[in-house]
């Protein structure tokens with residue numbers, strides 16, 4: 001469907017129908033919905049790859065789901081999906097194709113951008129990454145002094161950090177070589193300081209990850225890392241070649257920095273930063289877990305891509321998850337979405353999703369530049385269970401906000417835990433199941449009274465329940481499963497952007513701060529008079545300078 005001809009979302013009859021349905025649903029409680037339909041627990045489940053989803057604890061009925069699917073049809077979600085997979089330039093504000101799905105396409109696939117099949121290039125880079133990763137893993141890639149590499153420091157930010165850092169953490173039990181991995185992103189010098197202070201430069205490889213190779217944080221950290229290396233080795237510029245590789249789309253800037261472009265692993269402008277960790281941006285991860293596991297992860301991505309592309313609306317899981325978010329944002333005024341992985345290895349999962357979701361769908365104009373008057377992307381947050389239970393779950397259970405939640409759990413613990421620790425997994429998962437039950441069904445005042453609670457405390461100890469959750473349960477956290485999970489969220493975000501009629505693939509909102517930071521810096525360092533600095537910022541800069549003794 002031509003975006004320009006699209007009726008505004010909230011003027012579609014399908015949107016109006018959902019509004020009416022929401023009114024009819026009123027305060028219907030999950031207790032009633034379950035009582036009314038004995039099949040509900042079985043009926044509202046879905047499967048994609050190894051992921052089992054239970055969405056029976058969502059505030060939906062058959063009619064809700066039908067109306068939501070009608071909205072998806074009216075907004076032509078599948079049409080835009082097909083255009084994305086075909087390589088059409090659906091990122092209209094940047095005039096770019098959106099082809100992260102090509103990063104996991106099989107070798108014999110044909111996907112064209114501007115008449116060129118991009119799949120051979122994808123596999124050529126994967127092969128080059130594999131050969132390099134194997135050399136490092138085997139101790140065959142030696143540094144300037146001839147010592148094998150023992151430490152890999154990834155320097156990048158945003159999509160050039162969060163993906164590999166998250167996936168390394170998730171899959172660290174698959175890291176089977178005696179290598180140390182660190183991820184540096186913050187321009188705060190403390191980040192690089194802590195990452196390198198106990199490392200031997202002679203054994204350290206820096207992986208400079210930047211799509212543009214112009215990002216100030218990354219180039220600043222990379223420059224400092226180069227100084228640390230050359231000082232530590234007491235070597236000249238020629239030492240850089242053995243200790244620095246680049247992951248980028250910008251060969252010119254890589255060469256300008258002094259990195260040999262034969263040690264550059266390429267990707268392309270049709271890979272968005274937040275969709276890039278299965279491209280060359282995943283090199284550090286590949287060195288950690290090995291090329292075979294990396295490819296298993298790509299298989300996981302591909303499985304969900306194929307499902308998203310082929311499954312009918314009724315069983316299409318990314319579509320379902322996307323629609324649920326549209327339902328709560330549009331008709332319950334939900335402002336946030338909490339993601340709660342019950343795996344310590346997924347400690348960076350939500351931070352990764354924050355960029356994926358919030359940088360993609362944190363927009364307030366539609367594709368034609370008109371202001372939207374419907375909710376777009378939610379605030380995404382969360383930490384691994386059970387820690388959150390002893391922190392912010394109170395608000396989810398008894399606060400005043402509607403906070404849809406995803407609970408992600410695994411039947412088996414990851415890897416070989418120390419003896420005795422495997423048994424703790426059942427306790428972890430008991431909490432997992434208990435929480436979604438408590439959130440959905442709560443505890444009525446009568447149930448509280450039946451426990452002998454004094455009347456004045458009954459209201460305090462009552463749980464309203466009716467908090468919507470999706471449970472995602474799978475056997476264990478493997479590279480294959482991680483790929484599936486990430487692709488699931490990528491496509492969920494896609495579905496929502498398609499319905500909201502926004503460009504999910506640009507990120508103009510991060511630009512202004514970057515420009516202003518460049519302008520402010522001379523005011524901090526030299527006390528320069530910065531044109532256009534507002535009164536508050538001017539006073540703060542003066543205060544900063546006096547605190548610094550300048």
Ligand SMILES: O=P(O)(O)OC[C@H]1O[C@](O)(CO)[C@@H](O)[C@@H]1O
Pocket residue numbers: 157158159160209210211212213214215218273274359507510
């Ligand atoms: O990989 P680069 O070009 O250094 O960009 C890093 C990140 O910066 C952003 O452009 C936002 O500032 C992200 O979209 C991107 O992932």
